[in-house]
Amino acid sequence: MLQVLLCGGAVVTLSMGIRHGFGLWLQPITQEMGWTRESFALAIAIQNLSWGVLGIFVGMMADKLGAFKVLIGGAILYALGLVGMALSPSTLLFALTAGVLIGAAQAGTTYAVIYGVLGRQIPPDRRSWAMGVTAAAGSFGQFFMVPVEGGLIAQFGWSNALLILAVIALVIAALAFGLREPGFGGTAGAAPQRDQTIGQALAEAWTNPSFVLLLSGYFVCGFQVMFIGVHMPSYLKDFGIAPQVASYSLALVGLFNIFGTYIAGNLGQKMPKRYLLSGIYGLRSVVIIAFLLAPLSPWSVYLFSAAMGFLWLSTVPLTNATIAQIFGVQHLSMLGGFVFCSHQVGSFLGVWLGGYLYDRNGNYDMVWYLAIALGIFAAVVNLPVREQALVRKPAAA
Template sequence: MPTNPPKLSMFQVLACGAAIVTLSMGIRHGFGLWLQPITQEMGWTRQSFALAIAIQNLSWGIIGIFAGMAADRFGAFRVLMGGAVLYGLGLAGMALSPTPTVFALTAGVLIGAAQAGTTYAVIYGVLGRQIAPERRSWAMGVAAAAGSFGQFLMVPVEGWLIAGLGWQQALLALALMVLLIIPLAFGLREPGFHGSAPMKRDQSIAQALGEAFRYPSFLLLTAGYFVCGFQVVFIGVHLPSYLRDHGLSPQVASYALALIGLFNVFGTYIAGTLGQRIPKRNILAFIYFARAVVIAVFLLVPLSPLSVYVFSAVMGALWLSTVPPTNATIAQIFGVQHLSMLGGFVFFSHQVGSFMGVWLGGYLYDRTGSYDVVWYIAIGLGIFAGLVNLPIKEAPIQRAAPQPA
C-alpha cells in the first residue's frame, strides 16, 4: 500500500460529502414536526417524545466516537454504508413503534447510531485527509452549508409529507429516501483504504487521546460545544410546539425551521471562509455571545409571525456556523490522522448538551406548562460558551518526535 496514496478530486469529495450531509442532517432537522402528531395520536406525553430524541442525540454522540475511529482507520466508505442502512431501519421503526420504549429504541438508539455514521465527524475526516490545509476550513464551511441547505430543503418537504400522507407514511417515505446515501458513499472511497489493512499511523489511538485530553484548549473547545448542542436541539425540537402553544399556526413553525436552514447556509459558509483569515476562537466566541443576545431579544419582544421569522433568520446564521471553525481548529492543532475520532469526542459533548436541551425542554414543560426556564438557561450557557472559547490556542501542537504506532 502506498504511503501517500493519490487524492480524490476536491469537486468529488465536496459534491458527495455535501449531498450526504444534506440528506442526513436535513431529515433530522424536521423531527420536531412529528412531536404533536405522534403524541396526540398515540396518547404519549411530550416528555416521552423528547426523551427519545434526547436518547438519539446521546446515541449519536457515543457511537460517533467509534464511528470516527473506524472511519479514520478503515475509511469513511464502510461507515457511511452501514449508517445509511441503520437510518432507513430507524425511520421505519419510528413509524411503526407501538410503545414509547420501542420508539426510544428506534427513533433514539438506532437513528442516533445512523447519524453517527452519516454526518460531520465522518465527512470531515474525508475532507481533512483529501483537501489541502489552506482550503480545509473553507471546505468544511461548504459541507456545513450543505447540511443547512438540507434543513431548508427537507423541513418543508417533511411538513408536506405529513400533511399529504400522514405522519406514519411520511416516515416510511423518508426511510426510502435516506438510502440514496449508499450510492453517494461510493464517491468517498479513499485511495489507500480499499484493502483490509488499516492505514499506517504515527500515533496510536491511545496516544492521540492522551495528547488531546491533556491539552487545555481541547477541553475548552469541548465545553463550548456542549452549549451549542443544548441550544440548537432545544430550539429545533421544541420551537414548533412553543409557537403552537402561543396560538401560531403550524405553517409558521415550518417556515421558521426552513428559515433557520436557509440562513445557516450563509452562516456556515461565512464562518468556514473567515476561519482561513482570522482566529477561529474569536469566531466561536462571537457566535455564542450573539446567540445569547438573539434569544433574549426574542423573549422580550411581542411574539408574532414576523418576530419568529426574524429570530429564525438571525439564529439560522448562527446555527451550525460553530461546526467549521470547531473541526478546523481540531485539525489545525492535532493534524488529520485522528480527526474523525477527536471530532467525535468533541461532538459527544455537543450531544450531551443536545440530550439535556431536548429532554429538559420536555421535562420542564410537563412540570411547569412553560418553556421559559429552558430559554433562560440557554441564554446563560451562551455567555459561558463565549467566555471559554476566548483563551483557546490554535497553533499546531509541538511534538518532540514522531511517536511509534
C-alpha cells in the same frame, strides 16, 4: 476535491435535513399515540446521546477503515430507524428506534465521518472553507427537507411520511461510492501515514486545555440548537401561532445558516477561530433575549429564525478546523467524535429538559433562560483556546 465536496455535501444534506424535521412529528405522534411530550422528547434526546457516544467509535472505524464502509452501514441503520419510528407501538420501542438506531445512523453519516475525509483529502489552506461548504450543505438540507417533511405529513400522514423518508435515506449509500479514499478497503493509492496510536492521540488531546475548552463550547451548541429545533413548533402552537409558521421558521434557520456556515468557514481561514466562536455564542444569547422581549408574532418568529439561523451551525466548521489545526488529521474523525459527543450530551439535555420542564411548569421559560446563560458561558471559554499546531518530538528509534 470536487467529487469529495459534492458527495460529502449531499450526504450531510440528506442526513441533517431529515433529522432537523423531527420536531414536526412531536404533536401528531404524541396526540395520536396518547404519549406525553416528555416521552417524545426523551426518545429524541436518546437519539442525540446515542449519536454522540457511538460517534466516538464510529470515528475510530472511519479513521481505520475509511468512510465508505461506515457510510453504507449508517444509511442502512437510518432507514431501519425511520421504519421503526413509524411502526413503534410503545414508547420503549420508539426510544430504541427513533433514539438508539437513528442516533447510531447519524453518527455514521454526518460531520465527524465526512470531515475526516475532508481533512485527509483537502489541503490545509482550504480545509476550513471546505468544512464551511459542507456545513452549508447540511443547512441547505434543513431549508429543503423541513418543508418537504411537513408536506409529507400533511399529504400522507405522519407514519407513511416516515416510511417515505426511510427510502430517501438509502440514497446516502449510493453517495458513499464518491467518498472512497486511497489506501482504505483495497482502493488504489497510499494509505495515510500514522505516527500516533489511538491511545497516544487520546492522551495528547485530553491533556490539552484547548481541547477541553472546545468540548465545553460545543456542549452549549448542542443544548441550544436541539432545544430550539425540537420544541419551537410546540412553543409557537402554545401561543396560537399557525403550524405553518413553525415549518417556515425552521426552513429559514436552514436557509440563513447556508450563508452563516459558508462565511464562518471562509473567515476561519483569515481570522483566529476562537474569536469567531466566542462571537457566535455571545450573539446567540443576544438574539434569544431579543426574541423573548419582543411581542410574539409570525414576523418576530421569522426574524428570530433568520438571525439564529445565521449562527446555527457556524460553530461546526470552526470547531472541527481548529481540532485539525492543533492535532492534525490522522485521528480527526475520532477526535471530532469526542467533541461531538459533548455536543450531543448538550443536545440530550436541551431536548429532554425542554419536555420535562414544560410538563412540570407548563411553559418553556426556564429552558430559554438556561440557553441564554450557557451562550454567555461558551463565549467566555472559547477565548483562551490556543490554535497553534502541536509540535511532537520524533519517536525514538
